Amino acid sequence: MKQAREYPQVKVSKKAEHAIIKGHPWVYFNEITEAQPFENGELVDVVSQKGSYLGTGFANENSKIRVRLISRNANDKFDEAFFERRLRHAIDYRKTVMGDDFSNCRLIFGEADSFPGLTVDRFGDILVAQVLSLGIEKRKKMLFELLAKIFAQDNQPIRGIYERNDVAIRELEGMEQYKGFFPLEGYPIPDSTETTITENGITYAVDFENGQKTGFFLDQKYNRLAVAKLSRGKRVLDCFTHTGSFGLNAAKGGAEYVLSVDISESAVEMAQKNAKANGLDGKVEYLAANVFDLLPKLSEGEMINRYGKFDFIILDPPAFTKSRQTVESAMRGYKEINLRAMRLLPRGGYLATCSCSHFMTEQLFVKMLHQAAADAGVSLRQIEARQQSPDHPILWNVEETNYLKFYLFQVV
Incomplete structure (x- = not known):
């Protein structure tokens, strides 16, 4: 007997189904044929016309990209441990491909790292983040605290995370524009927005x-x-x-x-x-x-x-x-x-x-x-x-x- 899923279902067209099977992580508003009620920024299951599971992602009715998939594995549990694994995978990849240049590089590149709508750049001990999806916005406190924890455990502690959320595309997701340091618990706010x-x-x-x-x-x-x-x-x-x-x-x-x-x-x-x-x-x-x-x-x-x-x-x-x-x-x-x-x-x-x-x-x-x-x-x-x-x-x-x-x- 199939185990009941805890997330609302969104049924998509054949076109969207083919795109997802080929690995594309977006479902557009006009590709949805049926949808159970969902809360913007929360997770939904995407299913085919026949009801087959295709993936799970962040939904937002304010966006033309109605669902941004984060997984195609029906066994994934989307708890803190899941997101920490994802962050560590992304960071370990940069350590491997960037070598000595790991101190200044892009740590998170949105969909390429399965964090849709999230960019994080590292400038030494300062991280600069841009959040362009509501699903990430609702989880950014957890994600930012995990990033600080990972770098501290790696003996490369950061001084702060600065948010560059001053982009108009956020408004299309129903979010406001702003910029400033994120208040990380236990980390004093740096007194400068310049670094070398x-x-x-x-x-x-x-x-x-x-x-x-x-x-x-x-x-x-x-x-x-x-x-x-x-x-x-x-x-x-x-x-x-x-x-x-x-x-x-x-x-x-x-x-x-x-x-x-x-x-x-x-x-x-x-x-x-x-x-x-x-x-x-x-x-x-x-x-x-x-x-x-x-x-x-x-x-x-x-x-x-x-x-x-x-x-x-x-x-x-x-x-x-x-x-x-x-x-x-x-x-x-x-x-x-x-x-x-x-x-x-x-x-x-x-x-x-x-x-x-x-x-x-x-x-x-x-x-x-x-x-x-x-x-x-x-x-x-x-x-x-x-x-x-x-x-x-x-x-x-x-x-x-x-x-x-x-x-x-x-x-x-």
């Missing part, structure tokens, strides 16, 4: 209260090293520099000169501080400017006299699209900056280019690069095709986890 990290031998100041996302982009860690290896003796233009990371890696890699550009004056100020802290301010010049306006001007005589010519250009723009509806306009934006860069480079010059939007798929990004190269009248000799660092693991059955495209080319 060392990555690839370069020290950075990280403003985890006001910086983009959680304060620093950890996913490009090894792509920056790839750039450093190509930079010796080069004159480098680093576009969309943010905190200056690509430009600083180029300078540390032996670049003759680096011009780092960002439209944000505060980002440029932070990047300048980072350059000075590393003794690289003599090699890197900073400019607050719109890259779209700057690239065509850099081929003009006055600008050549001012900045010289470049033989290595790095394009690390923010996501130009965050939905399928804006992919076409994003394509135009990506093509414009890549076309301009290809025209600006001499034959034999080098180009690093990337996209961090999962809506800009690999296929679309490659198509755009082919079009830009054709219009620029150049050929691209591929050096490397790369992705995000392994602390942001890609689940092959969850395409949303595969978002970063990074290419290194010689322009010939």
